[in-house]
Amino acid sequence: MVSSSLRVSAHPSSSFPRAEARRLLREELEKIADENSVLRPEWEPLLDSKCVVGAVLVLEELFPFKIPPDRAVRKGGYNSVDEAIDDMLGRIEKIWAERNNQKVRK
Numbered sequence: 001m002v003s004s005s006l007r008v009s010a011h012p013s014s015s016f017p018r019a020e021a022r023r024l025l026r027e028e029l030e031k032i033a034d035e036n037s038v039l040r041p042e043w044e045p046l047l048d049s050k051c052v053v054g055a056v057l058v059l060e061e062l063f064p065f066k067i068p069p070d071r072a073v074r075k076g077g078y079n080s081v082d083e084a085i086d087d088m089l090g091r092i093e094k095i096w097a098e099r100n101n102q103k104v105r106k
Contacts, residue, residue, distance in 0.1 A: 045077030
């Protein structure tokens with residue numbers, strides 16, 4: 001009988017886990033947006049940068065290193081969930097590439 005097991009490597013993966021990171025961020029950011037939309041004045045961003053910093057924590061299991069929130073989140077916040085995801089994924093991918101000495105795709 002052949003058994004297979006899931007192994008998590010301590011070595012960095014050769015490709016950035018974009019799809020999984022996008023899915024996890026979307027779930028977390030939509031929760032934050034729903035909670036903040038009731039109390040937010042019209043002139044403030046939908047996703048305040050202070051609230052979004054916590055969303056970085058949902059990605060911890062995807063990466064063998066800690067993501068510095070001050071580098072992953074734009075100061076001032078975001079006007080939409082999609083804007084936040086696009087910006088944050090770009091920033092996190094740059095951090096990932098630096099740690100893996102790879103070029104970031106544009």
